[in-house]
Amino acid sequence: SQELEQSPQSLIVQEGKNLTINCTSSKTLYGLYWYKQKYGEGLIFLMMLQKGGEEKSHGKITAKLDEKKQQSSLHITASQPSHAGIYLCGAHLNDYKLSFGAGTTVTVRA
């Protein structure tokens, strides 16, 4: 099983609506990364969260880290077609190795 569980696996949202993606770790989180990927392309760095309770924003995308729950959430406000893609969470669960969730595919319908 994945050390990082993402939910939902996929979602379809109407343009202008909000959405939330969750990432839960089975191990202690020492920081967490969020990336976005278009199919077949590289990962685009979105945000890195290091401390419990930390919250960061990048445009209309906000991410939070809850160390106690070993969980992070990514929230997109007023989604646009440009937000469509695969969102991946990653974390250093072991030294020098970044483990990833399976990804959440976001489709934005006009």
Next chain:
Amino acid sequence: KAGVTQTPRYLIKTRGQQVTLSCSPISGHRSVSWYQQTPGQGLQFLFEYFSETQRNKGNFPGRFSGRQFSNSRSEMNVSTLELGDSALYLCASSLRGTSGNTIYFGEGSWLTVV
């Protein structure tokens, strides 16, 4: 500044052949990691190099190998290719490769084995 550069972007190989993929990290970054991405397995960690030393290795057979040069550029090699090696191979670069370092990815190398 230039991002992570991977070459080649696309390649087709025949079963039994070998392949070498190259990665140039961001200037000043000394850690380079390699990942394999497939629809079924997602992103799987292959290995990580720092200052020419392999510090961690994933659960892949010995056919998968890598190295890092003194200028931090890295190569990975897959020998005796199998159909199941068809995947997107991604390279990631960071300053030290540890928690707290921003990690940047290249565009990837698409390998198709026929």
